Amino acid sequence: MSTTAEPAAGDGELDLLVRRARLRDGRVVDLAVRDGRFVRVAPEVTEPARTEIDASGRLVLPGLVDPHLHVDKALTVGHGTAWPEGTFQESIDMTLERRRSYTTEDLLRRGREVLELAVAYGTTALRAFADVGTVGGLRSAEALLALRDEFADLLDVQVVAFPQEGLVRDPGAGALLVRAMEAGCDVVGAFPWFELSSTHAQEHLDEAFEVARRFDADVHAFVDDEPVAPQVHNLEQLALSTIAAGWQGRVVASHGCGLASYDDHLAERTIMLVRDAGISVCANAHVSLVSKCEHASQPIPRGITRVRELIAAGVNVVTGQDDVADPYYPFGRADMLEVASFLVHTAHLYRPEDVEHGLDAVTENGARAMRLEDYGIREGAWADLVVLDEGSTATDVLRLQPARRWVVRRGRIVATTETRREVRRGRG
Numbered sequence: 001m002s003t004t005a006e007p008a009a010g011d012g013e014l015d016l017l018v019r020r021a022r023l024r025d026g027r028v029v030d031l032a033v034r035d036g037r038f039v040r041v042a043p044e045v046t047e048p049a050r051t052e053i054d055a056s057g058r059l060v061l062p063g064l065v066d067p068h069l070h071v072d073k074a075l076t077v078g079h080g081t082a083w084p085e086g087t088f089q090e091s092i093d094m095t096l097e098r099r100r101s102y103t104t105e106d107l108l109r110r111g112r113e114v115l116e117l118a119v120a121y122g123t124t125a126l127r128a129f130a131d132v133g134t135v136g137g138l139r140s141a142e143a144l145l146a147l148r149d150e151f152a153d154l155l156d157v158q159v160v161a162f163p164q165e166g167l168v169r170d171p172g173a174g175a176l177l178v179r180a181m182e183a184g185c186d187v188v189g190a191f192p193w194f195e196l197s198s199t200h201a202q203e204h205l206d207e208a209f210e211v212a213r214r215f216d217a218d219v220h221a222f223v224d225d226e227p228v229a230p231q232v233h234n235l236e237q238l239a240l241s242t243i244a245a246g247w248q249g250r251v252v253a254s255h256g257c258g259l260a261s262y263d264d265h266l267a268e269r270t271i272m273l274v275r276d277a278g279i280s281v282c283a284n285a286h287v288s289l290v291s292k293c294e295h296a297s298q299p300i301p302r303g304i305t306r307v308r309e310l311i312a313a314g315v316n317v318v319t320g321q322d323d324v325a326d327p328y329y330p331f332g333r334a335d336m337l338e339v340a341s342f343l344v345h346t347a348h349l350y351r352p353e354d355v356e357h358g359l360d361a362v363t364e365n366g367a368r369a370m371r372l373e374d375y376g377i378r379e380g381a382w383a384d385l386v387v388l389d390e391g392s393t394a395t396d397v398l399r400l401q402p403a404r405r406w407v408v409r410r411g412r413i414v415a416t417t418e419t420r421r422e423v424r425r426g427r428g
Contacts, residue, residue: 063124065366068320224258
């Protein structure tokens, strides 16, 4: 169970050897790593290695993936924060006011804290959203780009230039979006739901895809953010825009909550469009439970999209932390196993075969949504992995929320967590 370093050198020496790793399919294998990649996945590897981990039959997952995290907003609420009205608009207004006073030093400090948390909990890739608009300008984007470079040895960070206040509603945001992409942002963000009409929402999407084509960048859009608004059809608009732009497989839609309140016929039609457009859908169940539908009539909806129907149709469903202690969600700790647990609870994914979708959402599916190359535990892939302290099935893992005993990025141990549990019986 200990890590051993620096055995005798040799021509066949490996950088890392993970012994007795249990994979999700039940196989127990050795994982050999050289130059940051898996070079052998076999029942037994005999070559010496500079560093060894004895997983002792523990479950090993590929690095966890978070495709939706507002790093620039993180850790902006705490003692003294109040929501007198308890409305979603109140969270929007509070965020806008805080953004006026963002400083580079503050953004870097909070960003480092939340990214280090993510690494400690086993995340090796994430999308960090940077608000871009006339309030705050490019401060968030510039800070997140600096953090992307600073944390490059710990995790993959894709910076999303995100027009939080809209493009039509915030004149000047479009030019800033272009400048953010010129500065090096990786993904074009879109927020058509925030516009005041369906026509403006389409104008927003048209502009976002134009920028995406200019920079050959993927698109990540927030759509239908209100669960009880069946009159808003952003997800349908996004699917049609994706197909028209030829951007199939390069778009992620976060939330899509309105799909839950469509009639079944319209929902099925929209889901087929999403599938045909190759759009990944990111359902962030935890924030939806807390900040959506609070004032809806009983029975209050759960606030998430139609996860089960999307999965059944073959849509790539993922989930993200979204928020960590910000005006939209005062909880969160950048722990993707906790996030997966929220997803399976709210989407009724409790049967053993269904729970697997929860782990898929924060591993392989998340990697597909972010279009990560050479992902997974297989020969030739990048050696990004997390060794869990306990649990051998998906149900066990999401039930126990085990410690991340070792986190490995590109074949290097980047985080460790040890826990001790002791129950004392008897008297004295």
